[in-house]
Amino acid sequence: QLQLQESGPGLVKASETLSLTCTVSGGSIDSSNYYWGWIRQPPGKGLEWIGSVYHSAYTYYNPSLKSRVTISIDTSKNHFSLKLSSVTAADTAVYYCARHSRVSSKSLNWFDPWGQGTLVTVSS
Amino acid sequence: QSVLTQPPSASGTPGQRVTISCSGSSSSIGSNTVNWYQQLPGTAPKLLIYSNNQRPSGVPDRFSGSKSGTSASLAISGLQSEDEADYYCAAWDDSLGGHVVFGGGTKLTVL
Secondary structure, eight states: OOEEEEESOSEEETTSOEEEEEEEESSOSOOTTEEEEEEEEOTTSOOEEEEEEOTTOOEEEOTTTTTTEEEEEETTTTEEEEEEOSOOGGGOEEEEEEEEEEEETTEEEEEEEEOOOEEEEEEO | OOSBBOOSEEEEOTTOOEEEEEEOOTTTTTTSOEEEEEEOTTSOOEEEEBTTTBOOTTOOTTEEEEEETTEEEEEEOSOOGGGOEEEEEEEEEOGGGOEEEEBOOEEEEEO
16 A cells, blocks of 8 residues: 655744655555655645656646745655745645656646645744 | 635535536646545545546545536535535646646535
C-alpha cells in the first residue's frame, strides 16, 4: 500500500524559504505513470495546487507561484521536495503531498493517495 | 478566486439525493476530465471520483459523477450523516503551459 509522509519545519520566518520533503513508501517513485505533487490549504480555505514533478525531474508549476517554487525529486531516496521562497503570512497552510496520475506528456489527472499533511506557519 | 466554480454550501436530509455542480472553461473541464475529492473534518482529502465518473475501489456507488461541456456534477444518493464533508472538484487546464485547477469547495451539511 503506497503511503506518503510530509516532513519539515512547522515554523518559517517571513521572507525566508519554506522547505518540505515527501517520503514515499510501499512503492517506487520511479514510475512512468505518475508525477508527484504538492497541494496546500490555508486554514479554513480551499485547496491550491503548487506543482508536480516527474522522475525525470520535469516539472509543472502553478503559474501564480512559479516564480517562488522549486520542486525536486531524488529517486535514490524515494522522496521529492518543495522549496517556496520569500514566504509571507499568506503562505501559512497545511501542505500535502500526493501521487499525481499522468495521462500524457502534456496532461495530468487525479491525486491519489495523499499524505496526511503538515501545517507550516509563517511568522513575522 | 478559484478557476472552477462550486456552490459554497449544500445540504440535505438523510436518504435524500444531493448534487454539487462544478463549472469551468473550455481549457479546463471542456478539454479534460474532472476529479472529485472528499475532505472529512480534520483529515486529508481523499479521491472520490476520477475521470468524470469512475469510482476508486472502496467508494460506495451512492457517489456518482458526470460531465457535460464545461460543467460537471457530483451526485450523492441515499445521503448519510457520514457524508458531511467538504467536496472539491479539480481538472487539468491546458492554458498557461498546463496546470491543475481546483474548485473553491462545497461544504455539505446533513440536516
